Amino acid sequence: MERVTTKPMAMKRERYYRQSLGAMYSRIKQSRVLMVGAGGIGCELLKNLVLTGFGEIHIVDLDTIDLSNLNRQFLFRHEHIKKSKALVAKESAAKFNPHIKLEAHHANIKDPQFNIDWFAGFELVFNALDNIDARRHVNKMCLAASVPLIESGTTGFNGQVQVIIKGKSECYDCNTKETPKTFPVCTIRSTPSQPIHCIVWAKSYLFTEVFGTSEDEVPEFDHTEDSENAAEIENLRKEAHALKEIRQSMGSDDFPRKIFEKVFTDDINRLRSMEDMWKTRQKPTALDFETVSKSSASGGEVGDAVGSRDQDIWNLAENFTVFCDSLRRLSRRLQQAQEGETNGTSHVLSFDKDDEDTLDFVASSANMRSIIFGIQSRSKFDIKQMAGNIIPAIATTNAMTASLCVLQAFKVMRGDFNKARMVFLERSGARVVNSESLRPPNPDCPVCGVMSSRLVVDPSRATLNDLVQDILKSDLGYGNEFSINNEVGTLYDPDLEDNLSKRFSELGVGPDSFLTIIDDDEENPRVNLSLSISEKSLPEDSKPVSLPHQLDIPRKRTIDTPKAHEETNGNIAPPTAPGKRKRASSTLDEPGIEGQKVAKRGKVQDTEQEDDLVLVEGPNQGAIVIDD
Numbered sequence: 001m002e003r004v005t006t007k008p009m010a011m012k013r014e015r016y017y018r019q020s021l022g023a024m025y026s027r028i029k030q031s032r033v034l035m036v037g038a039g040g041i042g043c044e045l046l047k048n049l050v051l052t053g054f055g056e057i058h059i060v061d062l063d064t065i066d067l068s069n070l071n072r073q074f075l076f077r078h079e080h081i082k083k084s085k086a087l088v089a090k091e092s093a094a095k096f097n098p099h100i101k102l103e104a105h106h107a108n109i110k111d112p113q114f115n116i117d118w119f120a121g122f123e124l125v126f127n128a129l130d131n132i133d134a135r136r137h138v139n140k141m142c143l144a145a146s147v148p149l150i151e152s153g154t155t156g157f158n159g160q161v162q163v164i165i166k167g168k169s170e171c172y173d174c175n176t177k178e179t180p181k182t183f184p185v186c187t188i189r190s191t192p193s194q195p196i197h198c199i200v201w202a203k204s205y206l207f208t209e210v211f212g213t214s215e216d217e218v219p220e221f222d223h224t225e226d227s228e229n230a231a232e233i234e235n236l237r238k239e240a241h242a243l244k245e246i247r248q249s250m251g252s253d254d255f256p257r258k259i260f261e262k263v264f265t266d267d268i269n270r271l272r273s274m275e276d277m278w279k280t281r282q283k284p285t286a287l288d289f290e291t292v293s294k295s296s297a298s299g300g301e302v303g304d305a306v307g308s309r310d311q312d313i314w315n316l317a318e319n320f321t322v323f324c325d326s327l328r329r330l331s332r333r334l335q336q337a338q339e340g341e342t343n344g345t346s347h348v349l350s351f352d353k354d355d356e357d358t359l360d361f362v363a364s365s366a367n368m369r370s371i372i373f374g375i376q377s378r379s380k381f382d383i384k385q386m387a388g389n390i391i392p393a394i395a396t397t398n399a400m401t402a403s404l405c406v407l408q409a410f411k412v413m414r415g416d417f418n419k420a421r422m423v424f425l426e427r428s429g430a431r432v433v434n435s436e437s438l439r440p441p442n443p444d445c446p447v448c449g450v451m452s453s454r455l456v457v458d459p460s461r462a463t464l465n466d467l468v469q470d471i472l473k474s475d476l477g478y479g480n481e482f483s484i485n486n487e488v489g490t491l492y493d494p495d496l497e498d499n500l501s502k503r504f505s506e507l508g509v510g511p512d513s514f515l516t517i518i519d520d521d522e523e524n525p526r527v528n529l530s531l532s533i534s535e536k537s538l539p540e541d542s543k544p545v546s547l548p549h550q551l552d553i554p555r556k557r558t559i560d561t562p563k564a565h566e567e568t569n570g571n572i573a574p575p576t577a578p579g580k581r582k583r584a585s586s587t588l589d590e591p592g593i594e595g596q597k598v599a600k601r602g603k604v605q606d607t608e609q610e611d612d613l614v615l616v617e618g619p620n621q622g623a624i625v626i627d628d
Helices: 004-023 024-030 040-053 086-093 116-119 134-145 187-188 195-211 222-250 255-272 291-300 304-307 318-341 356-372 380-387 395-414 464-475
Strands: 032-036 058-059 103-105 124-127 149-155 158-164 181-184 423-427 433-437 451-459 482-485 490-492 514-519 529-535 602-608 613-615 623-627
Touching: 004 024, 024 222, 024 395, 032 040, 032 490, 040 058, 040 149, 040 395, 058 086, 086 103, 116 134, 116 490, 124 134, 124 395, 134 149, 134 158, 149 395, 158 395, 187 195, 195 222, 195 318, 195 356, 195 380, 222 255, 222 304, 255 318, 291 318, 291 623, 304 318, 356 380, 451 464, 464 482, 464 490
Parallel strands: 032 058, 032 124, 058 103, 124 149, 451 529
Antiparallel strands: 149 158, 158 423, 181 602, 423 433, 482 490, 482 514, 514 529, 613 623
């Protein structure tokens, strides 16, 4: 009976596809595409690809499903928490169209199994990632495999879709990505000046010391960058140790009082005693538990009632109420979890922006610290977004961005590259959806502005000297001034010849790894040459290294240096660069401080810095630098 009903449904589905897509449907049905990332954009994109009828879809994602994913990643349910995103996405999406082939890979896209030949087996690749490093890797692999890439990302209400075609459009690395600012841990622990400083203190220090892993046991804070503040660092370590001792009284009636007096009274008074620290800053004001408690009691509201008003900015008494209430809730949770442990392990809690208990604790703690240091308080809703620099992921933005990916894919599959567009979603603009033509590759791009080729090596015989003498010097005509580099560092230059006799395997150069040849000729250097390694047994009477075809490597562009003008004292402002397009944040689908990596241990990312440079967009979209 099932076969009788399934066949008419399949025929009806086919008819709709052909009516919508015309002659292109046959190609879509036979296509083999790759989707990297099964998060916010990935769930929407996979649904679109499945319902459009793409014949074979491979899904790669290393992540597992978390509670915070469920409000927008609709392929997942509560019972899927802690399971593989790729595998669950495949299982859920297969129900939409049982007549296509889905392959899921719970793995890192940078794993060796996903080599250049593997990428070359796809007609199209879709990126739905949430970090820059993986994006750059996929971009590089698609360029090496000559496979078109549809890159996408979202940041709140903003989204972006970019079509990347080797030799025809700029790649992901053609535009420089901004590096997050950082500041020392002493700013967080001793001299906060912005709301984000207090929020990071509450989330990454206070919460983890009381309910999570102690600062001494996690890599988030490393004080080696603050050697000039050695005395203050030692005091901060003592504070953390004191909190660890207070933690032993968890569950007692006076536990909230002990925590409060430790971090909002004693620690603040210690900071106030350091006169040199406040010569140019306003001194903090310590809080008194009895005074704040009486004020809170006179208000009459309970913690849950205050916490539900997440759009309001709470006063000191309201923050105190939520602080004590959330502290008790979290204490009960941690004690119950520890009582259930049978293997002797110590259970800890972790912050989750969608966990009301943890969010209430962080919001109230951060606001009370802001009051102490004379910093503007924020609403619980704002703190939810800022905690760990979380930029809210909007389900509708993900859905729109995913649909734009498929529309651009149609143009690529038809070969209408001239009609492919860079598309932007902008809430603040006159139009929600804006687009522009694809820009040509940046000739100075370190990824696509190079000459690329395969290098076939016989792993049993090939040495670095074979590459230098037989390929670079004899076949390609390089002089003596050049270097060979890989991801680890420099393997060869005129002053480093120790590796010439070593085999590629001894240098850590394996299949599908990359070597970059940099021509250091002063007069007319070539563009960089990128060689992807392919291992193959070659005849004994042939060279142990070879190129699949002859290369004609272009020379680098020469840039004329303008002469200095006397009236500017020889300091020439460079010509205004073409306006850079605004990219969606690198965190994209699930961004924010949470999605971004801390640049150095012991430092957390700053979103706004005093005494900094301010960049303002001019009418020509250039950058006007204002020294603030």
